[in-house]
Amino acid sequence: MGPVVRPFVVRGRAVPLARYLAEEDIEGLVACSCIGNEVTIDLADTRILVTLAEVNGMVRLNFDMVQDGPAKARSWSRRLPAGSGPGELAGRIALDVRTLARELAPLRRNPPRGPESGVPRPRTGPGS
Numbered sequence: 140m141g142p143v144v145r146p147f148v149v150r151g152r153a154v155p156l157a158r159y160l161a162e163e164d165i166e167g168l169v170a171c172s173c174i175g176n177e178v179t180i181d182l183a184d185t186r187i188l189v190t191l192a193e194v195n196g197m198v199r200l201n202f203d204m205v206q207d208g209p210a211k212a213r214s215w216s217r218r219l220p221a222g223s224g225p226g227e228l229a230g231r232i233a234l235d236v237r238t239l240a241r242e243l244a245p246l247r248r249n250p251p252r253g254p255e256s257g258v259p260r261p262r263t264g265p266g267s
Contacts, residue, residue, distance in 0.1 A: 151175035152191045152198075159229030165236055180236055184208050185243065189232055196221050198228065202235060209250045210243055 153173040160171055160178070170181040178189040185208075190201040200217045204210075217231055 151177075152193075153178045153189075155225040156229045156232070159226045160233065163229055163233035165233055166240060178232060180232075182236075182240065184247070185210075185239070187236055187239070191228070193221060194218075198223055200228070200231065200235075204239060206243065208243075209246050213239075 151174065153176055155173075156178060157171070157173040160173065160180075165171075165180070165182075167182045168180065169183060170179075172179045176191045178191070180187045180189070185204060185206045188203045190203075192199045192201065197218045198221055200219070202213075202215050202217070204213045206212075215235075217235065219227065219231060223231075
């Protein structure tokens with residue numbers, strides 16, 4: 140008896156991006172997934188979720204970033220023409236991820252110290 144043929148359904152705008160994102164040079168990339176209309180990019184200490192949406196004849200890329208470090212969560216978006224192919228979308232996503240990595244590099248090298256770091260200062264003096 141031969142192999143059973145089963146239908147395989149792939150839906151979502153992010154799915155074709157996988158191949159193109161794999162070809163992009165994203166330093167420190169740990170994992171990347173393209174499911175439905177979402178792309179998740181994991182760096183060593185940072186997770187970036189990109190949601191793709193078609194709005195008014197444009198493709199909107201909504202970025203949400205969280206870091207396991209001193210950087211605060213950020214959100215931003217980009218708009219590209221609706222006819223943008225997966226290569227263009229992957230290139231734009233990779234560009235934003237590389238830019239973010241450059242912006243976070245100084246925080247990784249020299250994390251803030253003191254009250255901003257969330258570590259309370261020891262109390263000294265009267266009433267301590």
